[in-house]
Amino acid sequence: MSDASPVDQPTSPFAYVPYRLYWFARICSILALQMQIVATGWRIYDVSGSVMALGFVGLAEFLPSILLVLVTGHVADRFDRRRVINFCQGLEVTAMLVLWFALWDDNSAIWPAFIAVIILGTARAFEMPAAASLVPNLVPRAIFPRAVALNSTAWQGAAIVGPALGGLIYGLIGHWVFAVSAGLFAVAFTLVCFIRLAPRVRPEAVKKISLETLFAGFRFIWGKPIVLGAISMDLFAVLLGGATALLPVLAKDQFHAGPEMVGLLRASPSVGALATGLLLAFRPVRRRVGLTLYVSVAVFGICTIIFGSTASALVAGGALVVMGAVDMISVFIRQSLVQLETPDDMRGRVSAVSSLFIGASNQLGEFESGVTAHWWGASISVIVGGMGTLAIVALWCVLFPALRKVDRFPGAVERS
Template structure:
């Protein structure tokens, strides 16, 4: 049974503190870099489609490598995988720094570096998800998920704001700051002492490569949670269009763009801190569906708004609702998967996450190029609300799921 007093117990673990700090710093670096990348691309191309292509370039490696990345996370030291991946992302930051220092450079190197970032993250994400359950006691796991998410989301608040301010001093400053943070994250993960190895060395076969997909398909609750989050964020993701809103709709510039990108994380971190101290004890599935529906409504309000305060407020609500969905999905996936399979299951989960984020950015950018940014966001929000209603009928076990973490280990 989950102990109410265990909300902050995970922080008593030295390894979890290192992990927590690394998550914050890598998230900070990623958000700083995303602000600089989005503004740099749009400033050079003035194209919504170009913004979408950056998201597509980051997503395609995760899709292409999904079966391999999970298998790697289940065969090798997860700490070393994560550390190496963040070092590679730091290398990409160095490349973006060089591009920013060359105003006449073409856009294609940016897409190539986005592919490198996507490739590194496609290996880092399954290893990160698989490592976390081994750093805390089972009774503290649900709260550890929320604390872990709070580290990422807190960085998502600070990162865009810092990135927007740094961009005022020039794009090279943005990418230099990201480079330093990624390197420090790699060092902290390398200092974690335990939890790096999977429970067994898995022989590479077609069956073992597909094991994660088979596992998820056989569990409607997990499949429903992952796919609901996928389609909700895929349709309702407006973050790719924030540079357009900042420049052409709200007219608030790069500093305003940083505030807009931070707003969803403000809601998300507030919700994650609440969930860390007060893990969901009942009605978890129904709460998730309600949060996704409200996520869609907040997206519609943001899409129609021309007032900065209303736009920021709707993004805060959007972020809080998304945090509930992330919390439920991540807890279900990690708590109910055997350690020897966590890498492969996490890899499939990461593809869904990447599809909802990076592919969602491409979908939003492409749709905005066809019908305009405002209609694209509104249509996406309405689609999210429709998906929530449809999934409630398709996955009743998820809708009626009460407790997230069972007393019996996976």
């Protein structure tokens, strides 16, 4: 997709057929993933009764990202990103089927479920950098921030429906929810197959695997303090402040509810994120980008403390809604900075490193939550995590002053 911006060029990403196909495929994938997360968490906790088991689910999904980070980005830059995404979606269908059979019987061992989660984590490790680096090829550069907002809106909209739907389907038909997830991944696979783009011209250096090309993403980010500060702050803030992995524990032991409550609470952050994403799609952040990022992460930490302190499911849900709203702002700013600062032939490797940070803040954060909840209890674990997020914001103000002073996105031209 050309970066040129003629006067008569459409300003909506939906005007471009490849982007529409990608967007709907993304919705199907996220629905499947979110349904799987709720069903897997509840099923494993219900069978094992162990919060540590929930933590190990997050660890099993995250490990492939860190072990394969040097390869996944190179694959996204060297091969057709659409075909990489297709292959990963095929693996995701396989993982759902393995989960379906692994958790079929209440008396069966749960270790095959962890193998399925590792397969899913491997697929996600390759898919995330390929998908993230594909988007700039689907729309012109001038409207890319709007595409980021719409992508995040797709994620959050499906994340609202997915957990609630996953909890509802699990309550009705149990482990058959994994078969439904497999079907959604198959639909996403089909939609991506229809995306048509002009062939990319890849530099010869990208085609050759070497230590230099494998570590290029790390070197690029290290040389861009603004990008490094943005993604590392997200890593540590959400690593400490993310507590959604403990929802099965809180719902069952504190709110005395079933999987339906887990689904509703899991969807709560996405309610705020969806509303914010729709707003950003039409009125994106244009000024004081860095300061807005810092404030958003700080509010996330404050709401995490409220979430861990309350005994009311209603107050907890409200705190999660606000957390989702400010997290959407953070995601919007971080993704726009990363993609607009990165040349196309480097986007796969840079996105792989960024995906590693995201995975660490989510899946590894789930492991951290499980371990600290085992030590201190779920409520104290969440409160301490929120306090840690606030400490990270304060520290990053000192370590990355250039990020705090960023006023506009580099090279993005937004038209009203």
